[in-house]
Amino acid sequence: MPPQPEPTAGQTDWFIHDRFGLFIHWGIYSMAARHEWVKNREKIPDETYQKYFDHFNPDLYDPREWAQAAKDAGMKYFVVTTKHHDGFCLFDSRYTGYKATNTPAGRDLIAPMVEAFRGEGLRVGFYHSLIDWHHPEFPVDGLHPMRDNVEYREREKDRDIRQYAEYLHNQSRELLTNYGDVDILWYDFSYSGADYGWSKGKGKEDWQSEKLMKMVRELQPGIIVNDRLEIGGDLKTPEQYQPREWVKVDGKPVVWEACQTLNGSWGYDRDNLDWKPVDMLVRMLVDTVSKGGNLLLNVGPTARGTFDPRALETLKGIGDWMRLHDRSIYGCTQSDYPAPQDCRYTQNGNRLYLHLFAWPPFAIHLDGLAGKVKYAQLLNDASEIRIQKGAIGHGAGSDSAGDSTLTLRLPIQKPDVAVPVIELFLAE
């Protein structure tokens, strides 16, 4: 076993075991259908953005369908945007009128989602934006949609971040009080290092992160809090890239979760065709677990409240793979054995899982494993994979590959699955 993360205040045992979750970015930006940052990117003033609020009517919303799709894909938890940077709340907060309840949707959209996902046995996570481009006391900065409007900036210069922080704390309390057990709180994000000349970014002082964290832990002991409050936390969250090794802080391995999109956008993005193929996403999941991490894979539902057919098809493809291979994911972590080229190992006790990202002819050689494997099989159909000591073509045991090399004899045909997996039963 590789070195394990030190325990933190959050309860991460279940999380590390479960490995795979669904991220959901949903809000009134889903109507613009051109990225959840549309208000920032197009510098849209509140008055113009209001049309989305006025017309938000997710008439096909049935969170049981979402939960079913996530479960069938092999996901074990979900994290949903309760509020994104545009400030719009999917939940019924008493501290704002800027919420789903006051749109044509006419109700709290988070409560039935929590119920549906919990009903399917998935754990519950809330994403909550620290940034707020709607709140009247959130000081205008270089990320704000009104950043280039000098007149607006001048008029709004007395905004008081302390009042905004109070709002943030109040809403956090609501989220952790009104929806039962919450397993994950996913704040987003701090940028205190940013300097826009006329303004600075925001961070832990602005959010009063220490005080906030204290309240969060009091309300939901054991909850997993991510790292974006700028004061550490239980979880590192590399975004839209695959780390090259187990993520470390101060040289020590930590609990981590890669968050990834299906097509580069978090919110529904109609014309974006950059869809990742199923086999790539499966490789991403495997790669993540092979480095001791979790994968949080995003879907951006439409404003009618549905998963886009392309997203559904992708989830289905992942689910087809997971049905046959999930024991190489759940409960697995990084192995001490170095994987051969184009392969990844995951390991759970004495089961070692070899994932082949490319299918070699005839055989694959595993260094360091001779004498250590009792039995080997393809995971998709439990068909035997014959093993021999040494490399083929050199006479078993007397070849240049060395005594420690184990050879697996492979069929010519690659199994018809996104990523073939060979299950190795280790002697100890």
Ligand code: GLC
């Ligand atoms: C970012 C983006 C955001 C997205 C998130 C997911 O910080 O601002 O739109 O919600 O990361 O990780």
